[in-house]
């Protein structure tokens with residue numbers, strides 16, 4: 269039995285408020301209507317399947333009934349608001365390959381100004397934006413420097429090598445998402461015929477695998493200084509740059525002032541259905557636009573998506589601040605409910621968190637056990653690696669949901685034999 273949340277919502281009285289979907293009342297109506305039958309449909313994972321059904325170190329996990337759950341697997345799971353759907357229908361469109369889609373052109377102009385760069389390019393995904401940045405900064409045979417836990421290296425198939433003939437030196441990533449400047453400097457190649465030319469340093473802000481940690485502006489300054497000294501470019505994977513800006517209490521343009529190029533996703537915490545933006549100098553963006561066509565990313569009436577992206581930007585600060593507030597409440601609530609005897613077995617990181625809560629499990633508790641328990645109560649988390657669960661707040665999660673999650677957590681810890 270599967271009813272998409274989207275179709276269900278469109279049968280509700282229409283509204284133009286972006287927040288409508290998040291309104292506790294509406295969510296309650298929506299959920300209570302469905303919970304009545306989902307409760308009876310609750311499936312329990314057979315014990316012998318538990319290990320094989322759950323991902324070991326996977327980055328994605330599939331469930332049949334996601335639309336009936338409180339979904340905290342990612343900030344990508346949100347559905348477009350009624351306001352976004354209306355904007356899609358009403359968007360003024362044209363052929364973007366001809367440069368004639370006014371909604372896309374407006375979004376690109378707005379983003380260039382917002383991030384303090386000369387130009388911007390609207391692209392299909394974050395992966396495409398990062399790839400175009402790398403291809404535009406580097407020549408075939410060049411090398412880039414990247415953290416081994418950075419998205420660009422870990423989750424984009426090594427596309428820089430696969431499609432660009434570019435090699436990488438991968439560096440250790442600290443728990444705060446930084447690479448040591450000394451390690452970066454050590455990795456820069458000498459001008460020697462045996463070696464590739466080092467062209468680019470890639471950083472990530474906020475750092476996903478570090479649990480959404482923001483890189484401090486002091487750190488960004490030190491990377492900039494190093495790059496200038498060695499005549500390197502710096503690209504920032506800023507999929508979640510708004511989360512960084514709000515955590516650091518600085519403007520997104522200040523963060524971007526330390527890098528040559530930056531990619532941001534509209535499809536993460538900002539809540540748009542798809543699309544990312546790449547910003548940099550005019551020359552860099554012209555180059556990226558040309559490469560975008562080569563990888564099949566020249567799209568036509570993309571204004572339907574740019575319209576959603578524009579709305580997502582209008583609400584960015586409000587949305588992200590709310591997610592951060594929720595993440596703090598959740599992390600604190602989890603630790604408060606953890607009995608003394610389990611404190612070393614399950615712990616939520618509360619330090620400098622943004623929109624993610626990383627829960628570390630060991631000894632008496634396993635990640636798959638926690639994920640399965642919550643899933644059996646229609647709450648979805650993601651096993652991030654063998655010892656960590658990633659819980660990502662997003663605008664589909666309201667404050668009532670937090671109480672429900674914490675109640676279920678209480679039931680969970682009560683069920684563990686200490």
Ligand SMILES: *Cc1c(COP(=O)(O)O)cnc(C)c1O
Nearest residue numbers: 393394395396419476505507533
């Ligand atoms: C999601 C993500 C990307 C890639 O975005 P897609 O739109 O999924 O291709 C890149 N970097 C980081 C840090 C991300 O979290």
